[in-house]
Amino acid sequence: MIRIKDIARKAEVSPTTVSNVIHGNHKKVSEETVEKVEKLLAEMEYIPSMGARMLAGGSSRVIGILAGELDEWKHYGEGHAFTNILIRSMESEIYRRNYYMLLHFTATAKEGIQFAATWNVEGLITLGFGTRDNEKLQRNCKVPMVSIDTYYEKQKVANVGLDDLSGGYLMAEYLLETGHRRIAFLSDNDIGVDHERWKGVCLACGQYGLTWQYGAGKDYDAAQERKEAAERPGEYMQHIIIPKEQESRATFYKQNLRRLSEEYDALFFASDYYAVEVIAGLNDMGICVPKDVSVAGFDDTESARMCRPRLTTVHQDVEEKARRAVKKLFEFIQGEGGISMADRLPVKLVVRDSVKNRRLIIQSE
């Protein structure tokens, strides 16, 4: 192992000088010394010791990524397609700034706090944590922190996410424009991201005079739903909460999918994963998408392009999300001021084949 001391001896300068050259403090070193040392550094293949750096400088050059072990993740299986992209993109963004990424999957904020302290991380990015956990993390780790896809009542934690509300709005508007009047929004919860998407749906539907249950998120109650539908014949919308857990969901589909496809014109899912799953399920029941019922998703994952019919969905740019999260974190680390606490990346509607134009059909019939 080559140490700074070794380089210094060979260059006949002091370790400090070598250190200065390494860190680009070129105004403290003469040009010729810089050259000589840099040559030696390369020749002798000097590799810094992170341990020593951490200890001496107090700076670890480590960015901790905390990924919440949310229940969904397990049940999604490989579903959380973008976790992979997100992590890869963040790593490359971190690495090109000469930092390192220490990744830990954990269910608890407490473990996260310990993790951050042990490594003396210089910054923290979290994904898949809830509002409370992120706030706790922020309070306890005295380092810059950016959360991804979290909503706060009082924005004390910086966040990078999507304009989820607009996403919901855009899709609902499109469904309404194409003549859908009985719309179901389906997600496995009614908080955070999914709640915002639902709010967007409500907004669009409100403009078209459809009644709705704002924030109706609750476990699916078929009887209740039927009753409500009866009160608003022909035009209604509903937020339906589907089970998180794979097997329960399969049961739910078996019991309800046919009826849902009859009672609604369009099923708008809060994620592509569920939408694709349901397209397959409907196919198995001989129900044709989009002829018999329209299906829409959210995220624009690869599966949306791969499935048939191709899924009409809302696109998000996952790599950009990663870039922005890392960029924002480093702005905090560099102590820049005036940094926005909440970035909401734009989304866009991607029209494919899983939603039919009911207007066209009505005209031609």
Place this chain on the structure above:
Amino acid sequence: MIRIKDIARKAEVSPTTVSNVIHGNHKKVSEETVEKVEKLLAEMEYIPSMGARMLAGGSSRVIGILAGELDEWKHYGEGHAFTNILIRSMESEIYRRNYYMLLHFTATAKEGIQFAATWNVEGLITLGFGTRDNEKLQRNCKVPMVSIDTYYEKQKVANVGLDDLSGGYLMAEYLLETGHRRIAFLSDNDIGVDHERWKGVCLACGQYGLTWQYGAGKDYDAAQERKEAAERPGEYMQHIIIPKEQESRATFYKQNLRRLSEEYDALFFASDYYAVEVIAGLNDMGICVPKDVSVAGFDDTESARMCRPRLTTVHQDVEEKARRAVKKLFEFIQGEGGISMADRLPVKLVVRDSVKNRRLIIQSE
């Protein structure tokens, strides 16, 4: 920040004693001291400094994961579905041994070597690297190392992978048993894993008397293929190399898919990703799977279950792969002897709906 020194002062013992308690050297410390110190450790919420540990002890408790930035990865998009699972599973296996996972995506062995040295990693797991790169890594990093899914001529590097050959064999055998006689094996390369799968196909076909071009991996030559097919009317097989790059592949499909579906009874892809992609493509051309042509995949990713028809494929247990890789690495770290250099996890055939039984049809017609 609470240091060992702080604990020592409060406990009225020396730092050495505290260190001994922390590391469970209980034979060097009296019972009552152990108790007193442990209580204080918990109370004061002592968190070790990794920097100091690395520097003093020379041991970092860091396991480096090097993920090769292979070209394919980019073109697969989200395709490498199991990378995510692999990484998550490895992290949890590493963490529960009180180690940490430092993840880096890189294209070059050189960068990997530097990465490992900088962090003084105690072990290295690589995935997505070629034979040469892994050998280079092993030579240059003087730490235990395990590669995933790599084949070697001389097994100098430990590896955890699949019994790919059996996978290829099992599927080919199944295709033959179900009456397929014109079989194409399609992959985007003919080295490593894919080559083994192809060898398995050859083995099975050989037993059924089909001629084949062993290791025929070469860029697809339509004219040549037609000529060869003419020489073996009714019964033949072929290894077809398809383009790695997404757009080229789309072009390739456009030009060849229809003909391939006519000239072959079955298209066996070396990965589910391509199989699912082609099922969608065939669907778009009005070609029906499995009625017009059978399609098979390899890996059993979630997309195989999601697509319609459901994909007949070869299953691998990705989480087990992760567990085994980490387990093997720690066996090396703990200096155990008699560790196998190459684990080949079993695979199994998963029969779904994308391969038809041509025997049954022949009988009934």
Place this chain on the structure above:
DNA sequence: ATGAAAGCGCTAACAA
């Protein structure tokens, strides 16, 4: 069973 002391490689304050 316990403690004193040296030193891991690097950084940064200060001196020259």
Place this chain on the structure above:
DNA sequence: TTGTTAGCGCTTTCAT
């Protein structure tokens, strides 16, 4: 512009 020096928190010999 360059060098000297004092730690950073921990582990590990070696005394006691």
